[in-house]
Amino acid sequence: MPPIPLEEFLSLLPEGFLLTAGMLLLIVSSIGKGVTSRTATVVTVLSLALTAVLLVWIGVESGARPILAGMFIVDGYAFFWKLLLILATGLTAIVSCRFVEEGGYRAGEFFSLLMLAATGMLLMASGFNLLSIWISLELMALSSYILAGYFKLETRSNEAAIKYFVLGALSSGILLYGISLVYGATGTVGLEGVASALPAAAQTKPTLIAIGWLLMAIGLFFKVAAVPFHIWTPDVYVGAPTPVTAFLAVCSKAASFAILVRIFFVALPGLRVDWQIVTAAVAALTMIWGNLAALTQKNVKRMLAYSSIAHAGYVLMGVLAFSEDGLWAVLFYMLAYSLITLGTFGTVVLLERKEYAGERYEDYAGLARRAPLLAAMMLLFMLALTGIPPTGGFFGKVYLFAAAVEAGWTWVAVIGVLMSAVSLYYYLGIVVQMYFKEADDDTPAPLAAPGLVVAIGFCALATLLLGVWPEPLVEFAKSSLLPIL
Amino acid sequence: MDFLVAHGSSILFFLFALAAVIGALGVVTLRNPMFGAVSLLVTFLCVAVLFLLRHAEFVAIVQIFVYGGGIMVLFLFVIMLVDQHQLMESDKYGGHWWLAVLAALLLAAVFITAFLPVSFADPPVAPPAFSNVEGVARGNSEAIAWSLYRQYLLPFEIVSVFLLVAMIGAVVLGRKQ
Secondary structure, X not given: OOOOOHHHHHHHHHHHHHHHHHHHHHHHHOOOOOOOHHHHHHHHHHHHHHHHHHHHXXXXXXXXXXXXXXXEOOOHHHHHHHHHHHHHHHHHHHHHHHHHHHHOOOHHHHHHHHHHHHHHHHHHHHEOEHHHHHXXXXXXXXXXXXXXXXXXXXXXXXXXXXXXXXXXXXXXHHHHHHHHHHHHHHOOOEHHHHHHHHHHHHHHOHHHHHHHHHHHHHHHHHHHOOOOOOOHHHHHHHHOOHHHHHHHXXXXXXXXXXXXXXXXXXXXXXXXXXXXXXXXHHHHHHXXXXXXXXXXXXXXXXXXXXHHHHHHHHHHHHHHHOXXXXXXXXXXXXXXXXXXXXXHHHHHHHHXXXXXXXXXXXXXXXXXXXXXXXXXXXXHHHHHHHOOOOOHHHHXXXXXXXXXXXXXXXXXXXXXXXXXXXXXXXXXXXXXXXXXXXXXXXXXXXXXXXXXXXXXXXXXXXXHHHHHOOHHHHHHHHOOOOOOO | OHHHHHOHHHHHHHHHHHHHHHHHHHHHHOOOHHHHHHHHHHHHHHHHHHHHHOOOHHHHHHHHHHHHHHHXXXXXXXXXXXXXXXXXXXXOOOOOXXXXXXXXXXXXXXXXXXXXXXXXOXXXXXXHHHOEEOOEEOOHHHHHHHHHHHHOHHHHHHHHHHHHHHHHHHHHHHOOO
């Protein structure tokens, strides 16, 4: 094949810039005493902002074709996810600032790993070949394993990192094995190549194809933490430093959904009937088990872990609809979910002192008196996670349920609605503590981190805005769809 | 004799495949980690032969250099650094070995079902893609280099970033606080 034209590398500018910024921060932080957490946060947020500028500058062509030998595509779909991921990573960086500082761990490596993970996620969003998608996924995952174990003097952080690493490596192996079987049957790893070779291969090598795509689907369900492939989630989310938990629950999940949808819609439309049934079963199980397990949790982070599992189930509903309405509902919901979840974890981080306080329900007692504004924002996040208007969570769920019903998956939507009602119970547990319980000590909650408060405020405002005026985001999501056959 | 010549590569394949599987079994069952490492080496070398049988000479040599050489030495270093007596007395599977056997058998059943319908023909004589560069006959290494630095350039570069992250991780997690 001919050499890759130089101008095609221009499209890699945002990823290349973020990678360079991350490595520069790493080099600078290894000189002398390193950089402070605040400096590193500012550098990270500025780099991400510049990456977003570059992304917009490169823009999106309509009817984009894969470039770099079919490995990479700059389309509206990738553009939407990349903006979402950059925003979410930036908010994660702000949430991390004080946490890393108080933990007393080196800041430079933490934030450069955050940027390298973000590079992997951007590459995932644009990946158009099973190989480039897989290795980008691994780049993100490996950085996340290290971040989960970053507080290495905490036993729980070690446990989280080990469990995440072993089970993450296993799921990556399963995904890769599935890819290799599909490659063996179709002779290609390009998404469109697989799609066009699939009908013939399904005739001659039906078992190879069936086991191949099933293993791929299992690997992807692992990454988005869907039941029954969720076992790693609660322990990892509880043990990891809280900002990292937020990063896993939002960024890692969003990037994994980006590739799951891309692979299912572009490479496997020929097996639509099969994967829709499997996805429907997984979505139903995920919504049921995620919500029921969250009911019994005593630890707020563990509850939020199960809640994030449940939300993956809602999003899967939009995937299995296999329609344009389902697709933009997925995009809308993931953005709303990201903002709400980051706001929630931001509040948890704010309440945490040096130890892991802020994890028990009792830590929220009397918050309405100690910090009325913070309590009000937390109330908003809890309502949004349940899906009550006027919040972005409400419209997100409505769009997903509507898409599922329209595509004929009414029974899945019914389970979703019922389970949303169940989720009200455990989300309101925190609200009850905040507004109707007395605190042991009535000292005002420390709001010593202005950046963090601003970030939480931004998430709250955006959640509210999406709840009263969702049209602009809906229009943006609609303009970012994958072409559906 | 004619049979041996006609089906030589198939016979070699099954011999070395069997040896590779036995080596892999040794890795998970042998109690002494040093013996485990040596069985792993057996598996690595047998897999290298399997690559050779499919005319992937470059990958076969890399398999021996990188896995049989570099990675093996790394394993041996790690084994030397840990307390072997403690390892040998602890229960490898925490009393759940039957669960491991069950899972392995289940997985084996799945893979056998996957590959059973695929015909077991003798491997083809050197496939052209392994030694052809744009229609010109070249060596296997050159053919691989062409596809690695042309078609698979992007994943190749991402792998280098991936290795960098692995190095950062080893330093970050291994350093004294």
